[in-house]
Amino acid sequence: xxxxxxxxxxxxxxxxxxxxxxxxxxxxxxxxxxxxxxxxxxxxxxxxxxxxxxxxxxxxxxxxxxxxxxxxxxxxxxxxxxxxxxxxxxxxxxxxxxxxxxxxxxxxxxxxxxxxxxxxxxxxxxxxxxxxxxxxxxxxxxxxxxxx
Numbered sequence: 783x784x785x786x787x788x789x790x791x792x793x794x795x796x797x798x799x800x801x802x803x804x805x806x807x808x809x810x811x812x813x814x815x816x817x818x819x820x821x822x823x824x825x826x827x828x829x830x831x832x833x834x835x836x837x838x839x840x841x842x843x844x845x846x847x848x849x850x851x852x853x854x855x856x857x858x859x860x861x862x863x864x865x866x867x868x869x870x871x872x873x874x875x876x877x878x879x880x881x882x883x884x885x886x887x888x889x890x891x892x893x894x895x896x897x898x899x900x901x902x903x904x905x906x907x908x909x910x911x912x913x914x915x916x917x918x919x920x921x922x923x924x925x926x927x928x929x930x
Contacts, residue, residue: 815821826832845851868883875882916924
């Protein structure tokens with residue numbers, strides 16, 4: 783019998799059980815993350831992919847925050863480097879009897895190209911008219927938001 787009276791061991795066990803039940807899980811963490819490939823990567827069940835992703839994000843963070851590299855500059859340098867690599871590969875393939883790089887060719891027929899150009903033209907004109915409205919003060923909330 784307890785010295786302080788009032789409560790019994792079974793009540794203490796029930797309150798402890800309720801406290802621990804709060805922290806116990808009905809589902810596994812893998813199923814909470816949705817199961818599948820995403821959960822496998824997050825839980826490091828696929829260590830090569832998870833390590834590659836962590837290293838890639840770390841390098842990207844290092845370039846953006848520490849080195850203060852701009853995203854547009856990064857995209858431009860990556861595209862110039864890839865063009866240079868494709869040029870060297872296609873030139874060296876003639877001398878070394880390698881297979882030339884296969885770059886898919888995108889072919890648009892005239893009607894789809896006209897439709898694409900018209901769609902781009904319409905969106906571009908709407909964007910310019912919106913910018914003109916903001917600059918002239920016809921859209922006061924956005925005008926003051928841009929000015930501040």
